[in-house]
Amino acid sequence: MSEQQQAFIQMISNRLGRPMPTEKPPHPFKGAPDFWKSYELDLEQRIELFRDNWAKAGGHSHRLSTMAEVKQFIVDHAQSLKARQILQQNQPELLALRLKEQLPTCQVTTWSPGNRDELISQAASADIGIALVDQAVAHTGSIVVTSSGNTGRSVSLLPTVFIAIIPVERLKTRLGETLATFDGRPRKQFPAGIHFISGPSRSADIENDLTIGVHGPGVVFALLIG
Amino acid sequence: MSTSKGVSVTERAKVALNDEFLRNAVKYTTEKLRDGKRQASSEQGNWEEWRERGRQIRLHTISHLDYYLNQFIENAKANGVQVHFAATAAEAASITLGIAQKRQARTVVKSKSMVSEEVHINETLEKEGMESIETDLGEYIIQLAHEMPSHIIIPAIHKNREQIAELLSKEAGETLPPDTTILAGFVRKKLREKFLEADIGMTGCNFAIAESGSIVLFENEGNARMVSTVPKTQITLMGMERIIPSWDDLEVMATLLPRSATGQKLTVYMSGISGPRREADSDGPEEMHIIIVDNGRSLQLGDPDFQELLNCIRCGACLNACPVYRQIGGHSYGGPYSGPIGAVLKPALQKNVAEWDDIANASSLCGACYEACPVKIPLHDMLVYLRNRKVKEGHKAAEENLGMKGYAYIMANPKRLRRVLRLGRVGQKLLLTDNVIKAKIGPLKGWNQYRHTPGLPAQSFREQWHSLDQELQQTRREMDETIKARLEKERTQRGKGGSHS
Numbered sequence: 001m002s003e004q005q006q007a008f009i010q011m012i013s014n015r016l017g018r019p020m021p022t023e024k025p026p027h028p029f030k031g032a033p034d035f036w037k038s039y040e041l042d043l044e045q046r047i048e049l050f051r052d053n054w055a056k057a058g059g060h061s062h063r064l065s066t067m068a069e070v071k072q073f074i075v076d077h078a079q080s081l082k083a084r085q086i087l088q089q090n091q092p093e094l095l096a097l098r099l100k101e102q103l104p105t106c107q108v109t110t111w112s113p114g115n116r117d118e119l120i121s122q123a124a125s126a127d128i129g130i131a132l133v134d135q136a137v138a139h140t141g142s143i144v145v146t147s148s149g150n151t152g153r154s155v156s157l158l159p160t161v162f163i164a165i166i167p168v169e170r171l172k173t174r175l176g177e178t179l180a181t182f183d184g185r186p187r188k189q190f191p192a193g194i195h196f197i198s199g200p201s202r203s204a205d206i207e208n209d210l211t212i213g214v215h216g217p218g219v220v221f222a223l224l225i226g
Numbered sequence: 227m228s229t230s231k232g233v234s235v236t237e238r239a240k241v242a243l244n245d246e247f248l249r250n251a252v253k254y255t256t257e258k259l260r261d262g263k264r265q266a267s268s269e270q271g272n273w274e275e276w277r278e279r280g281r282q283i284r285l286h287t288i289s290h291l292d293y294y295l296n297q298f299i300e301n302a303k304a305n306g307v308q309v310h311f312a313a314t315a316a317e318a319a320s321i322t323l324g325i326a327q328k329r330q331a332r333t334v335v336k337s338k339s340m341v342s343e344e345v346h347i348n349e350t351l352e353k354e355g356m357e358s359i360e361t362d363l364g365e366y367i368i369q370l371a372h373e374m375p376s377h378i379i380i381p382a383i384h385k386n387r388e389q390i391a392e393l394l395s396k397e398a399g400e401t402l403p404p405d406t407t408i409l410a411g412f413v414r415k416k417l418r419e420k421f422l423e424a425d426i427g428m429t430g431c432n433f434a435i436a437e438s439g440s441i442v443l444f445e446n447e448g449n450a451r452m453v454s455t456v457p458k459t460q461i462t463l464m465g466m467e468r469i470i471p472s473w474d475d476l477e478v479m480a481t482l483l484p485r486s487a488t489g490q491k492l493t494v495y496m497s498g499i500s501g502p503r504r505e506a507d508s509d510g511p512e513e514m515h516i517i518i519v520d521n522g523r524s525l526q527l528g529d530p531d532f533q534e535l536l537n538c539i540r541c542g543a544c545l546n547a548c549p550v551y552r553q554i555g556g557h558s559y560g561g562p563y564s565g566p567i568g569a570v571l572k573p574a575l576q577k578n579v580a581e582w583d584d585i586a587n588a589s590s591l592c593g594a595c596y597e598a599c600p601v602k603i604p605l606h607d608m609l610v611y612l613r614n615r616k617v618k619e620g621h622k623a624a625e626e627n628l629g630m631k632g633y634a635y636i637m638a639n640p641k642r643l644r645r646v647l648r649l650g651r652v653g654q655k656l657l658l659t660d661n662v663i664k665a666k667i668g669p670l671k672g673w674n675q676y677r678h679t680p681g682l683p684a685q686s687f688r689e690q691w692h693s694l695d696q697e698l699q700q701t702r703r704e705m706d707e708t709i710k711a712r713l714e715k716e717r718t719q720r721g722k723g724g725s726h727s
Contacts (some may be wrong), residue, residue: 008295012527020293020296021293029282031474031475031478032477111508112506120508124418150510176477179620182498183664193510196492196496201495205363206387208254213414214410215448216448216495220344225576
C-alpha cells in the first residue's frame with residue numbers, strides 16, 4: 001500500500017471515529033430485495049418482454065429459427081442498406097455464416113487480436129457491426145457484450161448499424177441474473193469492458209427533442225434465435 | 227462563466243425570474259422528467275422497498291468507506307490501473323495535467339462528469355495549450371457558450387434551439403438551421419473526428435465496484451464508451467464516495483438511477499470497465515488512471531447531520547421535484563450542482579462557513595426533494611441544519627439580528643406588548659388602505675414586494691381572551707368518558723417514547 005493510499009484511508013477511518021475494519025463488514029442488504037429475486041418469466045414471456053422494451057427504446061427486433069435465417073437477414077439488409085463495409089466479431093457462429101462469400105461487393109472484416117489502429121479505423125468507417133451477444137435481459141431490454149481479443153468494443157459502437165444476435169437461451173429475466181455472473185469471477189477471466197446496450201444511441205439535450213444516433217449506432221437490430 | 231463570485235443566489239435568481247424562455251423550458255423539462263420517473267417507478271412496482279434497499283446499501287457502504295475504498299483500490303491496481311489521490315480540486319487538476327503532459331497530449335475528449343466540473347479541468351488543460359472537448363451533446367453546447375450545466379442530467383436545459391444553432395454555426399463555419407437532426411448530425415461528425423484523434427479520454431464514474439475494482443458508467447449517447455474505447459490513455463475522475471460493494475448491489479443502483487433520472491428502465495449504455503485493455507484486446511485504453519477526489523466530501527464523514535449526503539447517486543430527481551429550482555433554474559445556485567442537492571452540497575463541501583452564501587435559503591423546506599430521492603436523503607432537514615450552523619457561527623443579516631432582539635424585548639413583558647400593539651394601531655392609520663399595508667418601507671420592504679401586510683385588528687387575541695374564556699366556561703361540557711379514557715391512555719404512552727406510525 002502506498003503512503004498516499006494509507007494516509008487517505010486513515011483519514012477516512014479517523015473521521016468515522018474507529019480503526020479500519022480488518023474483516024469484511026457483514027452486508028445484510030446486499031443486492032436486490034428478496035421478493036425480486038424470485039421474479040422469473042418463462043421463455044416466451046421473456047422474449048415478448050425483451051422485444052417490447054427494445055422496440056420502446058427505438059430498436060428493431062426479429063425472431064428467427066436458425067443461423068441460416070440470420071445469414072439471409074444480414075445479406076438482405078446489407079444489400080438494401082447498400083452497405084460497403086461490415087465488421088464482425090471473431091466468433092465461430094459468425095464465421096460459419098461465410099458473409100464474405102455471400103456479399104462479394106462488401107468488404108467484410110473480422111475483429112482480431114493486436115491490430116489496434118487498423119481495426120479502429122475500419123470500425124469507424126463500417127456501415128454494419130455484427131456480434132453474437134454473451135447475455136440479454138428481458139426486464140430492461142438489454143444485451144450484454146464483453147471485450148476480448150476476438151471481440152472488440154468498437155464493433156457495437158462505431159458502425160452506423162449494429163446487429164446483435166441473441167440465442168434465446170441466453171436471454172434472462174432480471175438484470176441481477178447477468179450481474180451475478182461477474183461477482184467473484186477470477187481476475188484472469190474478467191473482461192476489461194462489459195457493456196449493457198439497451199437500444200440505439202440517443203440524446204434529448206436539444207430542447208428535449210429526442211435525437212437518435214448521436215455518437216453510437218442509430219439503427220440497432222436484435223435477432224432472437226430459437 | 228455565467229456565475230460570478232460575490233453575487234448572491236437571490237441576485238442571480240432575479241435575473242432568472244425575468245427570463246421567460248428559461249422558466250418555461252425548465253418547467254417543461256422538469257415536468258417531463260418527473261412524469262417519466264413516476265411512470266417508471268410505478269411500472270417497476272414496490273418502489274418504496276427499492277428505495278429503502280438503495281438507502282441501506284449506500285448507508286452501509288459509506289459507514290464502511292475506509293474498508294470498501296481500500297478494497298476497490300487494491301483490486302483496481304491488480305487490474306493494472308494507476309490510482310491517484312486528490313484532497314482538493316486543484317490537486318485533481320494538477321494530477322490530470324501531469325498525466326496529459328507526460329503523454330504529450332494535444333487533444334483530450336471528455337464524457338460527462340460532475341466531478342470534472344468541480345475541478346474545472348477544461349480550463350486547466352486549455353491554459354497549457356491542450357484542446358479539451360466535452361463530448362456529451364448538452365455539455366458540448368454549454369462548453370461552446372462558456373457556461374456551467376444548469377441541470378445535472380440535461381446540462382443545456384436553458385438553451386433554445388436557435389441559440390444552439392448559433393453556437394454550432396460558429397463551429398461549423400456555416401449557418402446551420404435550428405433543426406435538431408441537423409444540429410446533432412453536425413456534432414456527431416465533428417466529434418467523431420475528435421474521438422479518433424484524441425490522445426486521452428476522460429470519464430467520470432457513476433459507481434465503483436469494490437469487489438472487482440471496476441468503474442461503472444451510465445449514459446445514453448455512447449460518448450462515454452467512445453472516450454473509454456478509442457484513445458490510448460484513459461483518466462477517470464471519481465468522487466471518493468462513489469463505491470458500492472458488489473455487482474449484486476449494482477442491480478439496485480441500476481434500478482434506481484435511470485428510473486429516477488429520466489424514467490428509463492436502463493440507460494442505453496451501462497459499461498463496467500475493469501482496468502486497461504487486456505493484452506490481446508485491440509481496443510480500449512492501454513493505460514488507465516483513476517483519480518480519487520475528496521474536495522470536501524470527507525468533511526461529511528462522522529457528521530451525524532450530513533454523512534447521508536454522501537449517499538447521493540446524482541440522479542437529479544430532487545431538482546425536478548423542487549418548486550424553487552423550477553422557478554429560478556440551475557445557474558442561480560452558482561456552482562456545478564443545482565437544485566436541493568446543490569443547495570446542500572455547495573456549502574457542505576466548504577469548510578469555511580464564512581464563505582457560504584445565501585444558498586441554503588433557496589428552498590421552501592417543503593420536503594419534495596426527500597420524497598423524490600431514490601436513496602431517501604433528508605435534504606430538507608439538511609437545509610435547516612445549514613441555516614442553523616450559519617447563524618450559530620454568527621453569519622446572519624444585521625436586520626434579522628435587530629428584529630430578533632426587538633421581538634425578544636417586546637414579548638418578554640405583557641405590559642410592553644400591550645403598549646406596543648396600541649401604538650401600532652395608531653401608527654398604522656397613515657399606511658392602511660382597505661385594511662392592508664401596501665407600502666414597501668422599513669422592515670416591511672421585503673415582505674410587501676410580493677404581498678400585502680394585513681393591518682393590526684382593533685382588538686388583539688390577548689385582549690379578546692377575557693371574554694372568550696367566559697364564553698367557553700359557559701358552554702363547556704364534560705368530555706365523553708370513552709374519549710377521555712382513550713386520550714389519557716395515549717398521553718401516558720407518549721411519555722414513554724416510541725415510534726411514529
